[in-house]
Amino acid sequence: MELPLYLSFREFENQYYNNLEKWFEEYHNTNETEYLKALAELYKPYIYYNFANDRLQADASIQIKDCFFPYYEKIGISFCTSCENGKPIKNLKGMNHEFEWKTISMMEYAQHILDKINRYCSKNNCKEGKNTLDLINNYEIITSREGAGYCVNYNQHQVTIPFLKAYLPVYGQTVDMAVYRDFIFSIVQITEFIDQKLKEVHAFEHTVYAKLKSEAKFKVQLNQQYLTMCN
Secondary structure, three states: OOOOOOOOHHHHHHHHHHHHHHHHHHOOOOOHHHHHHHHHHHHHHHEEEEOOOOEEEEOOEEEEEEEEOOOHHHHOOOOOOOOOOOOOOEOOOOOEOEEEEEEEEHHHHHHHHHHHHHHHHHHHOOOOOOOHHHHOOOHHHHOOOOOOEEEOOHHHHHHHHHHHHHHOOOOOOOOOHHHHHHHHHHHHHHHHHHHHHHHHOOOHHHOHHHHHHHHHHHHHHHHHHHHHHHO
C-alpha cells in the first residue's frame, strides 16, 4: 500500500484511522505498529534531531548537484552530460565539467521538477489528459539537462515522490508557498503524533526521535574518530 503524505497536521490526523483501515484491508497479517513504522519512514526525511535542544525540528531540504562548466557562457558550452553517475567528463575543448553540492528547500526542488515537466510538455505537446502527477517520475523528463544548473539524481528522486505527489499542482506553472509553509509548521506535529502512537505500543526504538538521535550520535562519533586520526 502506498501511504499518502499529508502537508497539514489536521489532514493527517483526520485521515489516520481511515488509512489504518485500508492498511489492514491490504495486509491481513499485520498490526498498527507496522503501520506506524511505515509512517515514521515516510516523514523521517523531513525532520532532523537538534542536539542543542534535544528535540526534532523541520528540515525539508535536499542536497543536489549544481552542474556547470567554468566560463561556459564565454566559450559556448552549456550542457552537462555526466551528472547522473557523478563522473567528470571532458568536452571537445578539453575542459572538465564541474559541480558543487547545494542544499535547497523541498519547495525549490519541487519547482525545479515542475519546470522540467512544463518544458517537456511545451516541447512535446503532451497528450490531452496528461497532468503533472502522470509525469512526476518520468525518467526522460527528470534526468533531462538543459544548460547549466541542477542535475537530478533519479535514485534520490524516488524518495521525494510522496512529497511531490502531495505538493505539486496537477496543472500549473508554480508551487504554492503557503501550502509549503503549512507543511513546515505541521511536520514536527505529525512526527510527534507518530512517535506518541509508537510509544503507546511500546515500540520506542522505532520512533523518529530515537532513530534520528541515534544517527546524529553516530555521525558525531565518526567525526571525532576522523579528527583523532588527523591529529
